[in-house]
Amino acid sequence: MTDLSVSQEVDTDENEADAFRDECGVFGIYGKPDAGAVVTLGLHALQHRGQEAAGIVSYDGKQFRVERHVGLVGDTFTKPAVLERIPGSRAIGHVRYATTGGAGLRNVQPFFAELAGGGFAVAHNGNITNALTLQNDLQRRGAIFQSTSDTETILHLIAMSKEEDMLAKFIDAIGQLEGAYSLVGLSQKKMIGARDPLGIRPLVLGDLDGAYILASETCALDIIGARFVRDIKPGEVVSITDKGIESSFPFEKPSPRFCIFEYVYFARPDSVLDGRNVYEARKQIGIELARECPVDADVIVPVPDSGVPAAIGFAQESGLPFELGIIRNHYVGRTFIQPTASIRHMGVKLKHNPNRRTIEGKRVVLVDDSIVRGTTSQKIVQLVRDAGAKEVHMRIASPPTMSSCYYGVDTPEKSKLLASRMSIEEMANYIKVDSLGFLTIDGLYRAVNEPSRNNSCPQFCDACFTGEYPTQLTDQQGFSTMRTLDLLASNG
Amino acid sequence: MTDLSVSQEVDTDENEADAFRDECGVFGIYGKPDAGAVVTLGLHALQHRGQEAAGIVSYDGKQFRVERHVGLVGDTFTKPAVLERIPGSRAIGHVRYATTGGAGLRNVQPFFAELAGGGFAVAHNGNITNALTLQNDLQRRGAIFQSTSDTETILHLIAMSKEEDMLAKFIDAIGQLEGAYSLVGLSQKKMIGARDPLGIRPLVLGDLDGAYILASETCALDIIGARFVRDIKPGEVVSITDKGIESSFPFEKPSPRFCIFEYVYFARPDSVLDGRNVYEARKQIGIELARECPVDADVIVPVPDSGVPAAIGFAQESGLPFELGIIRNHYVGRTFIQPTASIRHMGVKLKHNPNRRTIEGKRVVLVDDSIVRGTTSQKIVQLVRDAGAKEVHMRIASPPTMSSCYYGVDTPEKSKLLASRMSIEEMANYIKVDSLGFLTIDGLYRAVNEPSRNNSCPQFCDACFTGEYPTQLTDQQGFSTMRTLDLLASNG
Amino acid sequence: MTDLSVSQEVDTDENEADAFRDECGVFGIYGKPDAGAVVTLGLHALQHRGQEAAGIVSYDGKQFRVERHVGLVGDTFTKPAVLERIPGSRAIGHVRYATTGGAGLRNVQPFFAELAGGGFAVAHNGNITNALTLQNDLQRRGAIFQSTSDTETILHLIAMSKEEDMLAKFIDAIGQLEGAYSLVGLSQKKMIGARDPLGIRPLVLGDLDGAYILASETCALDIIGARFVRDIKPGEVVSITDKGIESSFPFEKPSPRFCIFEYVYFARPDSVLDGRNVYEARKQIGIELARECPVDADVIVPVPDSGVPAAIGFAQESGLPFELGIIRNHYVGRTFIQPTASIRHMGVKLKHNPNRRTIEGKRVVLVDDSIVRGTTSQKIVQLVRDAGAKEVHMRIASPPTMSSCYYGVDTPEKSKLLASRMSIEEMANYIKVDSLGFLTIDGLYRAVNEPSRNNSCPQFCDACFTGEYPTQLTDQQGFSTMRTLDLLASNG
């Protein structure tokens, strides 16, 4: 007897909550047999952008099929029976982080609807900062919402558009959006890709034996041996049909503001985004950090895994040895629930264990990507002290994170960000280190090959460090209900 | 790792397809703690009206919760974890037969949406005969459909209504419907019940310690010890709030046309519908049948389970012994797949087995409720002949079924109905019986306490026997695409 | 990620516990391609003999495969993937009732072991009354027990036998057993069938296109269109190989003592056991009962489903009308948990509902198969009174059940049996009926075509009615530990 529930809780590990959560990832391919299987592989390569759920919509020339699962792509989408349910040579897919609010599979993308002009599916990476405002307006006009996702809002705008063809409807719809988005859409005739005018979230174009691919990162091209063609440009809309690809720029073109945090933490190290290799950027961050905040110590220890490239750079620049002083258990899923109450108080080291022999009696430099709430840093520092470190110095591979992100990243509210309420010295006391150093904002810009931040017209979106948001935040300014916060938090 | 899929195939047993499939069942309760658990019990009692899937929406004064499962209520909704997900003292639920077209859980009711005026859920028993026409119009106005269910159409009509309050919107919406419906709706303030102006499908009102109940049949009141108050009247809309119940009749009042087939087959024998006990009606049908089509024989054998009450009546009237000559295996689920090809050709008797000692050498009268395609009758007759019956006479507890139903019953298209293409004599030859007798339409009316059918203004909907449809069939007349047929077939 | 647990709780419905629980069923076939699928069908027909779990062992000429599932055969064994795991043209299977004591799948039969002489599987219907004594002895000799099933004891006896070939080992082993058993075994060369010297449990031989079949009841032959050859005789051992069937009677031959309760309740009505059709026997029981305990009343109402055949006989003999005054909901699984505490006190009628119109104001005769604890009878009588019956008379289609069964039937201990501690008059008061009548033991013997019970040498095992056990009860007499009771209760 099969028993399928649409509601589903996904438990999250306490430590994970002390991080900027990865946003979503999107992938689409047009013109390749078994497209659903190719999308499965692409999503697997993008799994770091969203581990909780995934969905694929395929089109076989006759019918759209929707398949959504909670869990890792490699666990849920690789069964032959699942792949057989998404036939066809065109498909788009999406990975996402936790489905908040118990909405479960209802919030798993891509979203699909039968519109008057035919079926349309859309997958979204980013966050629409006027989604609630649009949604309230749409509801007043009679629209029914099945989810709390801003992606459904986009579908409704397409459905309500007075334009004639699907591409025109799509452009009409996204013209009403504020915020950050990289979108992949699939209609009966086309695959559509679009990036918001500031290009806040990444989107790349690839080619596999003549089939076009749209993907969040280049690592999703590499996994299937596809060729990287180019980044989709900020504000660009591409339309892919049997006749090839057409590009347009339907909106005004402001200066691009790519998310600089993609280089700090989100993207996979082997990806190349807007021309920069992520690993090299991170190593360079470590080099800049070693220059800005040198320290007299015995050993450089990364907080695995995200601190590793910066630690390598820091070690190279400082001449101090790089050592694996903390071992990460990769078997821990995000869903490892600390079992009983008695266990919960044992201070269990589920994910990180210090390598005592490497640390004992040493002056240790810990390198981590960022400090969010500070709770993880506290624990890691305590681990290292308990293992006998003589001194513990923390070096952070980014500036202090002082503001929330409204562009598709799950961040705590501002008041929960340690750097928003403490000075660096206070933070050092709080996490109990002998010294604490952050990279400067200019150091970060140098690491990604800019001479410095252009303060009158910054080259990147760095709102989490500076509080300077490159778009309006209509919902944020106009509402203050719980519902608002919920919606703002739940998309990606 | 949890793995939830929204697409789901439900296999159906070949024999079952040779029957008018039970429609849906609805149940709602307002003002009882653990309402979700009460609805679970009510749906369990209504399981015969739809075995494939069930859904419940609860409201706890703050939040609506939606829970949908494929499978029997007793298997899927009775786990504590499931019931904990639907808290509150108000809830409505729905059971349905097979979710056609692979739409899976998307088509499982109740449907719920956040409207501009708040959340609203609706469960539907019946079928809207102008649903496609309405849906096309709604899509042109920008509505997005997530399912192929006509129930979603009703939600869209409510959402698009210009009326002010939810009840007025609801009445505005159902005023646009054609066809048969018994609806139960749940808003933040109210539970609403409605029956179409002809009252084609049943809906009863009950009371449990002051909490109001709406249910498809009285057996769903009995299971929880609730008191039967009255039938909801054709064309009536009731609105239940903390202050009590209000009734209105917003539409013109034609003569009622309750579905007479509910007495023949659909309803549970212990239910009382529109004042008539179903078991007594069926036994009376057997009595009328024995009078109209007497036969010189040795034994009366029901085709279990639906033929039993009529066979009891036939035996009493004819004076012939009633015997269990065919044994039904109740463990067979609808999902028993005949395993391998080699097995499929063995003529496996999964559900019915003749009781040879009771039949051998006897002149057997088989009593069944109806003949649809005739394939089941052929098999049953063959079973009985193989078991050594000297003669086989078939008596059918209804007139020949010659026309499809468009009011929420899954019937084969007209050309597949045996009676639409054969005379009674041809049918007797086809199913290989020594004699075949059907009840007359007047006999059927007599069995339900009418003197005879009033041909100028029939007391019931008997379209499946007479082809006289009491409503317009707008979709049926206006479309002829596969999509139409699909939609017409898929609702209930 | 697959997640398989070996421990498994099976919840049981409170009412069910007030019955003698069906024992096990066995089925084997030798020489038919897709034997595993055929066994699946056979077990489905025997599902009434054990609904909680099932197992199949197949042999394809090279390898034995074991497949065990908790749940109904039609739900768990019909998936193609499951059937593919049990290939070959020889297979045996088993259905069983609840796996007590949390032993879960460990106790699900058939049992299989690699012995010195090759693999051997065995499935058992019955109970060994010296199993504990044998097990203790085997453990002292170094045997390891994986389960609490007496079937494993049989395997150990085979393994420890000094005989040369497998059949001789098997006979050596069963020669040490006391109690009741019908066994089906499968070795690399043979399928073996055996029935204890008294023939307490049934076992029949069938033929399907030249393939031999062993099954608990003839209904398992009917489902696949197999021919009934004959009953395996008490004390007979048959050995089936490619060369055909060989029969032997290795033990002394006492007079047979077939379980008379198989006719009262356990067997399916369409089965023929030891020459008697079960339905006819039950109807005849009703006739004898009407003669012995007549009553002046208006209507005969069976307690469904087990009381139906006797009620038909009672009605025919008494001339009173047979009516379905109580409706049974067949969708209730054994696992329907009454959900919350508040619901549990509502007096929910999950399984039986009175049909008020048939009962109201009437003098009702309820016919049931037996009274065990009396709790179900109390509830049913109350139901019928609440529905307005003027008088309620209970007629029981067997003598009072006064003693526990140790031959493979799950019975309460003696002190819990109502008839062991009350007179008939006290019982009538307890269940609150106007009169109560049981069939006499001689009446029961007459119903199965014996002139009367031969008290010096009874023709059947009727220990549950008379307390006369036809075998020694070594464990029962020798032990009184909890473990003993546990083991005695857990087999079947």
Added chain:
Amino acid sequence: MTDLSVSQEVDTDENEADAFRDECGVFGIYGKPDAGAVVTLGLHALQHRGQEAAGIVSYDGKQFRVERHVGLVGDTFTKPAVLERIPGSRAIGHVRYATTGGAGLRNVQPFFAELAGGGFAVAHNGNITNALTLQNDLQRRGAIFQSTSDTETILHLIAMSKEEDMLAKFIDAIGQLEGAYSLVGLSQKKMIGARDPLGIRPLVLGDLDGAYILASETCALDIIGARFVRDIKPGEVVSITDKGIESSFPFEKPSPRFCIFEYVYFARPDSVLDGRNVYEARKQIGIELARECPVDADVIVPVPDSGVPAAIGFAQESGLPFELGIIRNHYVGRTFIQPTASIRHMGVKLKHNPNRRTIEGKRVVLVDDSIVRGTTSQKIVQLVRDAGAKEVHMRIASPPTMSSCYYGVDTPEKSKLLASRMSIEEMANYIKVDSLGFLTIDGLYRAVNEPSRNNSCPQFCDACFTGEYPTQLTDQQGFSTMRTLDLLASNG
């Protein structure tokens, strides 16, 4: 309806087969409430020693409970319902690699049996080289085997022992064993730990608030904050009761021969085994390797994850930069099935992706732990060449692996080992590198702090490198059937 199967296939990734597979891990705790939950955590820390299945047996003073699951501990054992099924303050557990031969859960440890003297459970890390010989003898004496695991053989030897108490039986049993074993046993009174006389596999003793712990590695103590007490010594048997721990050395004491490959690959880097920290040993291996096989190159790139520590050592010693030139996708489960045939031929990079910018145009030194079949090395080298490396030099952190392991490690047969059939030069050609270097056996001994290998009495078991097996291989010498190989391969 729950559906539990005992048969279960575990698919394995092709690449994984080109490695010495991790053996098993064991963990036990005596005297801590919620012992089952503590064991869950310990097994999670030992997950690298066996990812396919896990089992826990608990004892609560009254009853033993067995819980076995296929899958990762963090997925299968962390649900509250699972932990509730293993109550008590004493528990032992086991993780294991793939359950070969379709035996599924039957082979998952710990094994448990009710013996004449009470229940006994045992978990085993290692392999018994005379298991088949013992098993054949046991079967001749009437023992029944439920699995193909040599651990069950140990249980049978205990069961058949003529000794009086459980500890004496246990010592009697293990006195008959040849090969490698670290065992943890649990009886009603004791937890027993034992290590074979050569101490081939590790076993450590820990303490958590007075509760004793036995575990394969110290990292399993660290996770719960337990104190490392000492290694269990080769040939030692410890018996833990409420009164404390007792130690004995019941057998002759040969020189220890700890498995040197634990330092190369098996153990977790943060563990300390026989006094040596694994990470430090691996880094030292890299240093020795850099000294023995220097190379003129631009960059040191580890094959992740196992090559990382040696690569760090190699980089430090050589002065060349350490870079993450290959990125590993940690989301890939071992069960990721390459979906369709068309996909299988795309050369999908599921697990490793080159970081092109780090490699392009460079002379790359790849550092890996070992070469087994050579197929993975071929693929990795090709990846790196495709990413534009100018030269590729491979350095291996161990001597050539030329012989199979019979001590609990899943190794290919000797003929499949690349080093057994090729010279180093031929291997270099085969994997297409510009140069290939292995560590010498003396270099390896130096890395673990020995001056050199004592060839007359080696300090370690290094049979995989030297072919010198420290124990008899009775089964291997006496049998040559498939069954033998199967058994030899399947244990751990």
